[in-house]
Amino acid sequence: MKFREKLQSGKFVITCEVPPPKGTDTSYSIENASFIRELADAVNVTDNQCAQLHMSSIAFSTLLKQNGYEPIMQMTCRDRNRIGIQSDVLGAYGLGIRNILIMSGDYPTFGNQPGAKPVYDLDSVHALNAISLLKKGTSLSGSNIAGPFDMCVGAVCNPVPEKKFQIMKLEKKVKAGAEFIQTQAVFDVDMFSEFMDLIRDRGIDIPILSGIVPLRSVEMARYMNQNIPGISVPPEIIKRMEYADDQIEEGIEITAEIIKCMKNISNGIHIMPIKSHRCTKNLLRRSNFL
């Protein structure tokens, strides 16, 4: 079954993030994907994440596809204008990629090309709309392309219930054609649950994949709390990490507990490990998946 069919079937979906290499040698990234070969329903390929230069997500998605994985190609609005976005969508389709995830993208000054000219010709809602039009055989300007074709398109969101305008935007993303939503990392299950209730009350009926970042240390938890918008690690988790004999072990345990809760709240998970996927199998086993 393809990723989209799994989403539609109501199966609890697992996707995993695999960044492209920071050069031309793909062996490490391909090996990283191999750790989750049988576990993930689809592999999420980042697009120059954190504005750090990597191999293009379209190229690495294609390589993964050739290696037997089902890629979800991430695409930001940071580096391409409307011609580039539309053209890359057509190119991705031509290369056999059938899933795309749209986001605005981290600002260039965060990365290793800080003097780059940011594009942002389209915002993330425009980009989703552009793809919906392309799928019907029309470009954003109204000119016709040879179509139609079909692709599964997703978007991202911070699962923070009090961010009213972010939820307004989420609603627009769904109307513009998003078929699934991938969230920022979830640590506060109650807050996430409140977010889910809120969007369901508003009639936003779309599969939500909860972001999962395996905790590795108490410093990491504190750092994310202070620096990453949309992430909130509750004090109980900080305390558990602080007093754990083995923080890595405790981090896996906490993450597994969060994943187990997600089974009843959301439609799937999206795992974004800090380093490799070496521990992902263990994490999923502990979450009673294997």
Place this chain on the structure above:
Amino acid sequence: MILTESKPLGEIISKIDKKSNVFIIGCNVCAAKMGTGGEPEIKALTDALTELGYNVGGSILPTAACSIRSYESLVERNENIQNADVVLVMSCGSGSSVVATVLDIPVVCTTNTLSLGGLSKGDIHTRICIMCGDCTSSIYGGLCPTAECPKSQLNGPCGGSKDGKCEVGNKDCIWELIEKRFSGQENLPFEHYITHKDHRND
């Protein structure tokens, strides 16, 4: 108001020959307000160059460097410009470009043009309009996410604001300001899809 900053003196002198006759043109509007091209700055640059052994033949301070009638109008103000080999323009890029249209000798701009900003209640506001040529600020009650959101998000905020601050630089997240301005209001004018910009005129 066009926001500018002065280039370092070293960069300016790297563009001029010691033997040449230098003439300076300031700008009495934005650059004067920014302290990059008004009377005191012209004097300071003249003094600094003279001290370094450059030959500054004169200067003028037009009302606006971006609005020059003709070469003759410059000569009327200071005829020494006729002896100049190079003209330094202490204004934004628009000013130096306009000056270059009436001269046939090298023009050196002494500033970096930063953005179209403004001055309100004593505070300088950076990048409040990016001259997109398709003004939509009225949708947002006069605030402009096209310019003030570094990612030009027209349909709602990105996920990057923290405590009301934009993830880029030190500014407030414009979407948080829009949210404040419209708080308690139903039927927000940007509640539905806001279409992409037409950049043909920018």
